[in-house]
Amino acid sequence: MALVLSPEPPLGDWLRALDIQIAKSASFFEAKPVILDLGLVVPEEDGLAELVPALAARGVRLVGIEGADESWDATRDWDWPQTFSGGRAIGPVEVPEQELPQPPAATSHTLLVEEPVRSGQSISHPDGDVVVMGSVASGSEVSAGGSIHVYGTLRGRALAGIGGNGDARILCRRMNAELIAIDGFYMTAEDMPADRVGRSVQAKLDGESLVLLPLD
Template sequence: MALVLSPEPPLASWLLGLDAQIARSASFFAGRPVILDCGLLDPSDEGIAELLPALADRGVRLIAIEGADQSWPATEGWDWPEGFSGGRAVGALEVPDDVEGGQADAAGGAAGLQEAARAAPSLLIEEPVRSGQSIVYAEGDVIVIGSVASGAEIAAGGSIHIYGTLRGRAVAGLSGNRDARILCRRMNAELIAIDGYYMTAEDMPAGLLGKSTQTRLDGETLVLLPLD
């Protein structure tokens, strides 16, 4: 699994937005494979030559570049990653008809995505999630019968239930579901997130580490609570 970054002009403004995301979660891109999709860019756009070095400076590790060509004058100095094959898009959400028709506002569209996530079936994982594995299921909840190792990641459109120790990353509410929760038997996570709000291990209450917990979103704050 890989993240896809789709820069758009003006690139200086796009990089400022990326910096804001990194400021909210400094470790968000740490160790994650990323595909750079340049489909929204024109070869003549200002700042293309500096784009790849700028991403490298921010700790973004690229495994592939799409939508750009090595024949572009602005990309001559890029250090192109080796290509890969067999990839496919995953985790696409079905957009409600009223959003496609332009009849719903942003709030209505978000509500439709939340309802879709809640109604979707759960993904059941009947074995531990090993370090380096990344499981993304944007359609609903993820249930893990086991532990999630350090360096592993679970991402779900709904809630995440872990019947073991959470040592890696858990990202819930991918589809804008603010009601999503993260529940685990033992909390030792590297990072947890709901609907884009993040908390790293350094910010977690020491008294809840190693305990059964649930994480929910209260306004713009992640709240950890004991399950017992």
């Protein structure tokens, strides 16, 4: 799963808005793969040549660039991410008509974290729920294949349903998260309704949208 950045003109204003986001969460892009989508800009856009170096200076690690071409004057000097090459097309594949064995039923396990999750820590448990008895600090991350329960304040990032579980939920005593996500659908702090911030809430998927519901 990669984050997608879609710059909008004027690029100078867009970079200043990005700086505000980074100031609120200095580790937001830390170790995160990012795809740069330039579908909203034109080859002659002011400041386009300086865009990729400016992102690199801010610690943004690009794994792909879309909507642009290396032949553009503004992009010729960029350090373009390497793409896969050298592949070959294969012929038609014949699948034999036979009954495939069914995999064994998955067993769900809950990971209990009895101490607060401190800034810089990352906890990943793809096999079930994660229960944090304390708080989750800013700059930390908790990810789970199931739901995430935080009995303190959630200030860092929480990613539930990472294996494709759209029924997963995120529940916390106090919502002040930098980012929450369920099954790849995410919401940042700026997108959260003001009346849900600092409250006891649960996050769940409603179609392809994250919603926050009160618990108190």
